[in-house]
Amino acid sequence: MRIGLLGTGPWARMAHAPALSAHPDVDFAGVWGRRPDAAKEVADEHGTRVYDDVDALLADVDAVAVALPPGVQADLAARAARAGRHLLLDKPLATTVEQGRAVVEAVRETGVASVVFFTSRFLTETEAWITEQASVDGWFTGRAEWLGSVFTGESPFSDSPWRREKGALWDVGPHALSVLLPILGEVREVAAAAHGPGDTVHVVLRHASGASSTLTLSLTAPPAAAGAGVELRGAGGVARLPESSEGAVPALIRATDALLTATRTGRPHPCDAAFALRVTEILTEAEALLER
Template sequence: MRFGLLGTGPWAERTHGPALAAHDDVELVGVWGRRTQAAEALAARLDTRAYADPDALFADCDAVAVALPPDVQAPLAVRAAQAGRHLLLDKPLATTVEGAREVTAAVERAGVASVVFFTLHFTASTADWLDEARRAGDGGWLLGRADWLSPVFADSDSPYAASPWRHDRGPLWDIGPHALSVLLPLLGPVAAVRGARGAGDTVHLLLRHEGGASSTATLSHTVPAAASGVAAEVRGPAGVASLPERDEGPAVAFGRAIDALLASASGGVPHPCDVRFAERITQTLTSAEATL
């Protein structure tokens, strides 16, 4: 499948680009970015060409992978879908319900495949755990929690610390999708959510799920490195199921997301992490933000 890459930042450079270039079933036809020089530099490193116009790139490919801020991603995803291109997108899909709905509507009208890269669903250890927990609970999990605590804006040298959209939208929108991507498949859709602010940029969420279960999430980019970490668990009649540690890098996981898009495009079966799932997460985050 011929892919175009949209984006030139650290996520495109470290994850999307290398995974696309290394995939046996992908031809990376080109890169487009908002900064021409950055696009040319990344294209050279990936042994492909830079495009000055995203629509020209759409015309030359079968699918696009997007590594851009969410509210830049959403309108470009609509244009790519309208051009008949399959979509490998990043989370969050958009930071407005309207933006997310426009992408979903474009995908449905065009009949293209879509996969949104929720990392835990494509990392081997955590993906297996999610499948096992789903089967073990069989809809009976009662309680859940997900904590995603990072030092990106505290005392780290993370390349993402300079990200303007992460500064503007905070951990709710950057890592909130990861937490919800664990809780929703196991506990069900969210019926109501409330948020509260904590120290630094920390956000706490309290969620009630449609089937009667409840859960919490704590999200932060300002915890000290010694206090950082990712944890999640669900509890119910089957006992306690705790998320294992991730055991591989994001580029490997992104390779599995590419596999998932290829399979969905060839088989016509929607992937569980498609734009519809991502739209529901945007709806939940929007509702949470309104209560802060």
């Protein structure tokens, strides 16, 4: 599969470009970016072609990997899907339901495959734990904490305009939901949302299974307090998400594997554009509560 990369920022350089270069079943066909000089740097580093025009790249590839802000990603993803190109996208799919729906509609109309890179879902230990817990009945409640220090410590994403505008709800909220939803089931109601210190938010969810869950999300936690964790409690006891030592590149290689499989079989992956749209809908409801 010939895959082109859209984006040249820190995430493209740290994860997408190295993963595409390392994947044995992928031809890393080229790079397009909103900054041509940065696109050339990434292309030169990985021995691939730089494109000045995004439509020229779309004409030369079978699929695109997108590492761009969600508002930019959504429009380009719909455009790529309408051109018949498979999609390897990043979370969040979009920051408005309308943009997310446009991507899903383009995917459905053209029949292309889509995989959205919710990092945790492609970590080996995490995915095995989710599968194990999803087979257990009787979960009563869940708790997810995703506390980052993007704006209080040293981070390559500290200058990210969309993260500063949308905050932790939209940046790390998708990670928490991607773990909880396959275990506790569909969200029936976003029951409450409240602000904490900095950009910290607390969200309470009711699931169709009868369970409830809480999310605590932040990009402004003190560095010593940063970290992520998920805890489930139910009839069978307590289960906690194990820590993973894997990095983003191996996880993204597995996400690429998932796209290849979905393309070959025609079966949607659990983390496809439709799932990512549901995450966007939940986050939009939480954001509306916070604004009130």
